[in-house]
Amino acid sequence: MAKVTIRYPEHSPEDRKRLLNELRNHLDADEGLETLIAEMSNFETQYGMSTIEFYARFVKGEMDDSHDFISWAGAFKLYQHLLQTHFQEQQAAA
Secondary structure (H helix, E strand, C coil), X not given: CCCCCCCCCCCCHHHHHHHHHHHHXXXXXXXXXHHHHHXXXXXXXXXXXXXXXXXXXXXXXXXXXXXXXXXXXXXXXXXXXXXXXXXXXXXXXX
């Protein structure tokens, strides 16, 4: 079997920080929130329960670890994170 080596250019810590900041500046929190809301809404329709109900049951271990449930829980956690980050940024700017 052939060995494959993937190499990435080396970046200094300053370069990595700059690249991450540029990436953050290009992300639109509102667009991300809309996408997550649509994804969670699809799961709600498919499984007949709200995201809040699902997540409470998931955390208690009442739901299995299917791909859908892991994705749904991840979408909800990311949604919470984006909301928190978005509002903190708005408060800091005010």
